[in-house]
Amino acid sequence: MxxxxxxxxxxxxxxxxxxxxxxxxxxxxxxxxxxxxKDEVKLKISIRKHDEYDQGVEKLKQNPATSTGAGWQPAYIVRVTNLGSIIAHLQDVSLVCDKGSMEGLCVGRDGFLVKVSEVSNKSIQAKDSKDYVVWNTVDSINWKPKVVTVQDQTGKEWKRKTRGL
Incomplete structure (x- = not known):
């Protein structure tokens, strides 16, 4: 020692x-x-049923014709939150269900439904979030969402499994 x-x-x-x-x-x-x-894009994805989900399903069951305006009803809301410190530029948001894929979720724009990939401003500011509505048709009433996928402009994908919807 x-x-x-x-x-x-x-x-x-x-x-x-x-x-x-x-x-x-x-x-x-x-x-x-x-x-x-700090210069990395970080996204958080969440999904929930739309407040008018049950009413929309009833409307679709009563009047399934797409030409009446009742053919599309809000089903789910996908929220994409930018946790990073830079702007996130999204390419697309999609939803995979147990019976198929709802590629290219739609957003309302000027009274029309447009796919997220076709919208020009898909940027989410740092520490902000944006909601995207998934619309049901009579064909997709009984579909159960399994995975939500968000893709940024660099091609990186974020996935979130949906549970309990």
């Missing part, structure tokens, strides 16, 4: 340099990771 103490006294400057150098390395690695991650 005495030898160890003597060695530490003789090499105090080297020990000090090793401790300070290691601390500086850890601080710089932390800064690098923070810098890289």
């Amino acid at each position: 005495e030898e160890l103490w003597r060695w530490a006294q003789e090499n105090a400057l080297a020990l000090y340099g090793a401790v300070v150098g290691t601390a500086a390395l850890l601080i710089n690695v932390g800064k690098y990771i923070h810098t890289v991650r």
